[in-house]
Amino acid sequence: MTPSTPVVFIHGLWLHSSSWQPWIDLFRGEGYDPSAPGWPGDPGTVEEARKNPESIADHGIDDVVEHYAALIAELPAPPILVGHSFGGMIAQKLLGQDRAAAAVAIDAAQIKGDLPLPLSALRSTLPVFKNPANRHRSVSLTAEQFRFAFGNAISEEESAELYERWTIPAPGKPLFEAAGANFNPHSAAKVDTENSGRGPLLLMSGGKDHTVPESVTRATLKQYRHSDAVTEFMTFPTRGHSLIIDSGWREVADAALTWLRQQDLAAAR
Template sequence: MSGSQGRPVLFVHGLWIHSDAWEPWVQLFRQAGYDPLVAGWPGDLATAAQTRADASGLGGVGIQAVTEAYEKIARNLPERPIVVGHSFGGLVAQKLLAQKVASAAVALSPAPMKGVTKLPLAQVRSALPVLKSKANRSRAVALTRRQFRYAFGNAVTKAEAGELFERWAIPGPGRPLFEATEAKKDPNSPTAVDTATADRGPLLIVGAGKDHTVPEVVARQAFGLYERNARTDYEVFADRGHSYVFDSGWQEIAEHTLRWLQETSGSHQG
């Protein structure tokens, strides 16, 4: 959805979460004078409930297909958008920035790019519902309430985690997790990001200290892979988990993102 005539901001959700979870961000960014745009992954349906009822279109969708879908949206906008992404959406945001499709990017607990070698046990456990079966590479896989609590809602109350699960959780394609796991051995991995691009816009990477799905050390290593020939910043929210983008504390993250964008606005025009 797109509203005002401000700078466009394209929001990219991650695995297992419906794009409607961005709605509070959309309202906040619109109030701040931006023109926010939300779109789902290829295969997502209009609502979380509809996607849960029929996730057949998500089977086999990989990182490249997701990236190309958002690239198409971005190139059809009147100017290069700011791209804000969470989890695998954060990886997509970095790829679009490196390709100069985005004018600036914010990667919130981004899924690991090629070159990230840290693999904490919590990350393995969070991905296990997909990686335990090779057949899941071509399937859409749903998390159970308990798995969602561990992977996303470990830093909020059990009650809130349950509410988030009911409201936003959807099946996700298994392929992106297999692609991330295979990145080291794949010379053409879709997780690759050009971290040496000198004339890209500014990038903010954010880590969450209690994140199980993308542990903070993984986000920090991604930040460390960038050459400092373009602005690259890193921020940690020590007491937050992977749900921090859409749980009851979302506004702290969104307002920090807004402040950073406003601070760097002179270096990512057009």
Template sequence: MSDVVQWEREEVAAANASGKPVVVFVHGLWLLSSSWTPWRELFEASGYATIAPGWPDDPPSVEVARADPDVFAHKMVQQVTDHYLAAISELTARPAVVGHSFGGLIAQKIAGEGASVATVTIDNAPFRGVLPLPASSLKSAAPVLGNPANRNRAIALTFEQFCFGWANNLDEAEARQLYEDYHVAASGVPLFQAAVANFNPFHNEVTVNVKNPDRGPLLVIAGANDTTVPLAITRATYRQQAKNPGVTEIVEIADRGHSLTIDHGWPEVARVALDFIRRFHH
């Protein structure tokens, strides 16, 4: 695991030593792996071991991330996927994988490699073959896609941009708290990769192997009011994944936006994911 840092190695070693089934959590843009801490506590209380690797070179805390945001630049989808696959390869048994946003796309790439026993993808970024481009999704991506030079930069959202793309179902006080507690800059490249995926006739980094018979069961969780990843995208994700011979399901959760994994309603979402994983990974 040459690209996996010491704390990630320690998490893998502890998960292996526990003898419990393992769940891997994959975060997306504008968050760190620490955003999964409440989920991990819930899953661990339910009998699982968990690991939550960061993206390559992720800072250890929000404070450090804000002091040196440029560290996030240039992170590409396949590079991040390979980082998670490297960690998973050191586990003694295939884990379940849970991912949100671009982490949901990466979770599906991991599943397409046959590396997970069950997968939950939450408000995932679109991959090649997912065709809808809703206006609200384009608006939420505009702070990055609006300037081609952002491809090579790390971009932070303003609070107003965060409110539109993430916190549109929350009151201002909670939105402000989430922004202060969780928001960090993010690599611009993945958004450009996703934006052009369907214009590239050849394999690209946002391609998912939806037909691999070793993909395992997969659940798509959709926040019904998400402006960043609207229902058109999550439903199209489900239609693509339903081509797989394995179990493929979708759950749409009313009145939830892109912040559904970190806001006050996260337990409802986490329990949907946990109930699905329990059916196939115990």
């Protein structure tokens, strides 16, 4: 029997890894071997993460990349990576390092070289940047802040439900690293966008995303222009940053699955 292709889901800030469960169930049903390991320091459940917010504090981009690289090294084959927000940046870094067969980066955080962030993105991250000491702390969002950063394209009721179900504290360090990336030649937010030997990459964007506006994703796409590897862009015009966890998640997941098949990355190796 041919082994199933591994898929590793990588969450971003303020969401627990268990928020990927519907995707895991879908991809497993399609014949893949999916998993969603948390970031270094992530407790096993949403409740534990809220009770122990400092367990993930002070973990930066390189820490997270090394964490997932070690997990990938234990897999039977290079996986497909599916990342959201900062998880999308992490997926791109790992793909650029030739550690993955392909990557789907959904509303991925800005990488080094992207233009300054639009005002909506700055407002979304203000809970972190308002205090420089947050670089070494974990920061939680209020329901109102989550509504602006994640749930602006869905009903207030659904946003509140998602907030209660999935949100956890997040380390401030990755945001500070990304914000200063263009002033640091050795920034952790740098991605190898010129690697022509890497696997295919799909950049997905929500057209109403406040946290990672479509303009940021298009700026990232432009950075790959010197690579001959497959790099494609897909937008969901009516969707916000919650697109992987809200009631419309299946549309996004099905689009990712269709794209993977088009890249000859079906479930079985």
